[in-house]
Structure formats: C-alpha cells, structure tokens
Amino acid sequence: MDTNVRPEILTHLRRDKKLAVLIDNCPIAIHKxxxxxxxxxxxxxxxxxxxxxxxxxxxGRFVQSLDSGKPIPPQIFAKSVEELRSYGxxxxKAGYIHNVAHHFSDNNLHDTDWHRRTDDEIIEELTKIKGVGKWTVEMILMxxxxxxxxxxxxxxxIRNNMIALYGVTSVKKVLIAELTDIAENWRPYRTIACRYLWAAKDSNYLIGASTM
Structure with missing residues (x-):
C-alpha cells in the first residue's frame, strides 16, 4: 500500500488504466x-x-578524506586529479568532480534557492558543466x-517499460514523440508515474504479460 503517495496523485494517475495496474502491483516509497x-x-x-x-x-573513501566530512568546493580544489584517482x-571522473566544484564556486550556486528556478532553468544551468548531462540533472530534479x-x-x-506497457512499436524520434504524448496524461505527476515504471523493474513485474 502506497501510504506516502498523496491520494490525489494516485487518483489522477489511476485514470490511465495500464498505469493503474503498476500502481496496484509495484508499490513505491518516497523518502524526502x-x-x-x-x-x-x-x-x-x-x-x-x-x-x-x-x-x-x-x-565513502572520497568523503572520509575531506575535513568537512562532505563535499565542498574548496576542499575539492585542494585535491589533485591524481589524489582523487587514489580513491578509485x-x-x-576526477576531472568532472573538479568541474562541478569550479562551476558551483564560480557561479555562487551554493547560495542558490533552487525552488525559485524552473526545471528547464536548472537543466540549462547544470548541463553547462562538462561531465553533467541532461539525464543526470533530471535525476537531481526528481x-x-x-x-x-x-x-x-x-x-x-523508463523508455523500455513504457514501450512494453503501451505496446509501442515506433522507433527513434517518432518513438520519443509517442512516449511523450502518452505521458501527457500523467501531468503534473510524471515523476511519480516514472517511479512506478522503475518499481516494475525492481520488483521483476512482467509488464508485457500482466497488462494486456
């Protein structure tokens, strides 16, 4: 039973009958x-x-090497790429970590109120960092x-389970357009719907055979 997913979200997502099957069979827990x-x-x-x-x-090795016990830019700057590599x-990746630290420091992002920025603004800001792609930022958003x-x-x-759940047969750009259109029914809770799609994988729930 999904006790920590708000009832209005479940009611909205259950309007999609195929997704409702996942909601009933693949419980999720959201911990903030x-x-x-x-x-x-x-x-x-x-x-x-x-x-x-x-x-x-x-x-764990990396964090234990920091005096603060957590990543902060000045302490990351103090470590060479070679030292970062010594942690595994x-x-x-060592270069990318330096890139993140420099970007946050140079742009004063530690003082950012992220709640005041839109999803697109955050994606635009963080994908400026070499080594940080759109998918990574989407995970941060979620x-x-x-x-x-x-x-x-x-x-x-997400993509493969949507294909299986909805029987999508298109490919490439047409596929993305079709999946995007299917997910329009989930707005404004597409993140939560995706959590159920991930849960289906984690629980080995057989989407194709169970939602016909």
Missing amino acids: EPIRVFDDLIRSIVSQQLSTTAAATIY LSYQ FSLYREDVLPLDDLI
Whole structure:
C-alpha cells in the first residue's frame, strides 16, 4: 500500500488504466531528505557505470578524506586529479568532480534557492558543466529537489517499460514523440508515474504479460 503517495496523485494517475495496474502491483516509497544538489551531483558522477556497492565504497573513501566530512568546493580544489584517482575514481571522473566544484564556486550556486528556478532553468544551468548531462540533472530534479513532473525519456528502464506497457512499436524520434504524448496524461505527476515504471523493474513485474 502506497501510504506516502498523496491520494490525489494516485487518483489522477489511476485514470490511465495500464498505469493503474503498476500502481496496484509495484508499490513505491518516497523518502524526502534535505536538499543537497552539490553533494548529489558529486555522488552521481562517482556512481556512473558502477555497481551500487562499488560506488558506495569509492564515495565513502572520497568523503572520509575531506575535513568537512562532505563535499565542498574548496576542499575539492585542494585535491589533485591524481589524489582523487587514489580513491578509485577514473581520470575522467576526477576531472568532472573538479568541474562541478569550479562551476558551483564560480557561479555562487551554493547560495542558490533552487525552488525559485524552473526545471528547464536548472537543466540549462547544470548541463553547462562538462561531465553533467541532461539525464543526470533530471535525476537531481526528481530525487534531490522532489520535482513531481519530470519525464526522463533518456532513461532506458523508463523508455523500455513504457514501450512494453503501451505496446509501442515506433522507433527513434517518432518513438520519443509517442512516449511523450502518452505521458501527457500523467501531468503534473510524471515523476511519480516514472517511479512506478522503475518499481516494475525492481520488483521483476512482467509488464508485457500482466497488462494486456
């Protein structure tokens, strides 16, 4: 039972009968934590293409090396790429972490009230950083800033589960347009709908066979 998803959201999303099946079979839990955009960007870079366990180990080593016990730009500046690599980071990821720290420092983003910026403004701002792509920022919007109407169609789990759930057969640009159109019915709660699509994968729920 989804006790922490607001009833009005569930009522709205259940209007989509196919999505309603996921809501009934793939429960989700939404846990809100303090907003830490900088920290979460760093963690996201560390985690790229790694298992959850490996990413946690490397991130733990990195954070333990900081006097503050958490990522802040000045302490990251003080570490060379070679030192960052000694914690298990690749040369490329070490450079990306420096890029994030410099961008936040140069643009005073630590003092930003992110709630005053639109999703598009945040995507535009953070994708200026080399090593930070649109998908990464969409994850920040969804899981760090708790924006409720994000549709990350670059996410393969979301895309593939939508294809299976709705029997979509188109490809490339037509596919993206069709998936975007399907998700219009979920507004203004596309983030929550996507959480159910992820939950279907996590719970091994067989979408194609169970929603016909």
